[in-house]
Amino acid sequence: MLPSFLIIGKNAVHPSNERQSSTSMLVFIWDCIMEDLERDLLTFEGFYFHRKACDTGVLENLDDFELRDDDVFVVTYPKSGTIWAQQILSLIYFEEHRKRTENLESHHRVPFLEYCSRDIDFASRPSPRLFVTHLPYYLVPRGLKDKKAKIIYIYRNPKDVMCSYFHFLNTYPVYKAADTIDAFMKQFLEGKVVGNLWFDHIRGWYEHRNYFNIQFMMYEEMKKDLRSSVFKLCKFLGEDLSEETMDTVVRQATFENMKNDPLANNENALYWNFGPKLREGHFLRKGTIGDWKNQMTVEQNERFDKIFQKQMKDIPLQFIWDVNETWY
Template structure:
């Protein structure tokens, strides 16, 4: 079982290595561990949660942990989140664990070209959770300050440039989402966004339950909603990462579960950063369907003087914390 102690002992240097062109942090991943994930065997009832980093992975793990137990919170309150849905590509990853009960729930940040090949000829299910890349970059910047395996992010400007060029762990956000979105329409693939979970958790949960073939009654659904709420997760020691040693995650410099809101990027981006981001975004995402974060008119530019929701008339469309 990959314990946090395993990583605490390994050398988290903040250095990266490249695997088939993609950057990975030394100490948590290795070329061997990614190779094992690429070539692993898959079972037809496996469930994979796939995200680009900082897109709500742990929220989705919590949700599916609850769905698999029909809303009963005892599992999420007694087993750490990284044991409930272990990572595929880490050193001593999910595929090396003999004791995972069926259905296996596993997590991955791998881009599609590095993901477990056997999945594509199986009935195993992938849930891909996407998130507004502006919020991703802000979250990643804060996370880089407390995660010992990541490079110091430098100034916000430098970090934004690195992010837009894909010179960050797991490569380009744009390549990641464009790769996985090609799976849309396949019956063992579900694409859902962080913003949809925020806007209407209840309907989103029904979609996820239907996809997993696990319909829940109203009472069980309400329990999933209540126990996967941000404040419930933040208060749950099994889910808030406070169990990890400081050598891995330095909580003195910030919380792992920071805000859990949509649109926080507007409190961080300067107008120039926002324009630089939009230029690259438009170019990279040309021809793709629109995403929830493309549709809110307030997202057009950061307004330093106002709340993220300046027009109450559009409140129903704006993502709410």
Template structure:
């Protein structure tokens, strides 16, 4: 299925036609979740692949065999992409499901389920830069033009998967309505991977010994994933993802936006954040101090609802 130049519009949100169809998007919104499902929810470029890897290693008690032999899109398929139904038919045991869908499209299907939902958020400055570079290599996404052009579209929500503001606000404000919900940030994972893996293991009710925890942490580190063909997307053909134009896993650093943003652009984003997130309890910092142990974003809800 190529459709590299096709854009699907669903509930006023654009999706890449390469992997999304009207039928697949409708399938996702009407999906029958099982209580044993674990659902990874993110806005693009917010730590999706990382969480797929963490969960795989937690459930495997630190054993990297599955992580190193099975592509991440097979072990944790994207719910809204056309191949998902077939993958899930062949799955055994508890399912890991990934989605970029906003809350208003997916929350109704989750309301009557005890599926565990993990929402990962990342500050929008780093997201915008990472998403821009992804557009440059992904031939199923529009040419982003200059970063200035892309940032303007990004802040307006005129990009594939819609508005970062709507996505983060939607999911975090409805956390209390979801039976089992864990909120974690990309920055927290960068700053304390050991603690983040442990937090996920507790949430999944899959406790690890210290040795298993250290092994899981080792194999879900950025450097390990960058070399793992099962997650670095080098298995994807060049005509779909042009690895000559960049790497899917670029830097993995917090605060990399400073190498791209002008001072004027930084102020613009700060102003947009202030106006769009007035009702949010999220607190963002745009850098990751090396010596602080505190999460960089917090939310005034319980981390899990059981």
């Protein structure tokens, strides 16, 4: 949404007149969006956080966070399968979650390390402790570099990330969002969003992978073959599930089941942290592969591709851009 003072009306105050060029107006609008972002985002060590759900007191103590050898962390860039990962880990580790014998939402079982965590006593939680985070590699607890605690990094093709992010920000009042894909694409490609620049996030983790005990997982691979992906996760985590339990995990972790499951879809947490929705919609909107084709123009796609090829030329991770693509 644009700031209210850009609405032209009898009583409106605006900088435009008939002689101003459209370019000048666009620059002015962009400056206003940036001013809103500065108010609504918290910057710590050069990284953007949700101001409303985070505080510097928590962030300043992350480096000294006391780890256990069996801790498990899921790392994602926003809109890359975070809530899905919370549900999958909850189903793998908690029988009461699989059997629905305990009314506890997955985001309580697998909490964020940096968000809404001030009142959580992590030290008293039983092992293994499970966490999710959007942190860059340089802000995680330094103890993670001893390679004992395990990290799962889930990545998603950035075009779908960007489009999903755009719709999220225009559904929930997290902060004032650009009202067109093109305007948001500018924000996204400049890293003026929570999570900063997507390229920096994934490159940072990949280039420093040898410092951590880390497993990279492709979101699209998980979508195409969830059972094999859960098996791969369990192998990395050292969890041996029976065939029956594996069936239950896969069934309950499908997108449609999660979307309609109040213990998994995160709707309650979003309401309490970010307020009521600005419009009808679900946090788990589509979760599909290749939805960017319905959102981006040919010109936008070509512009994005040029940047992607330049930024990722030295990163050998595979990406899937269309639901019909295969991978090896």
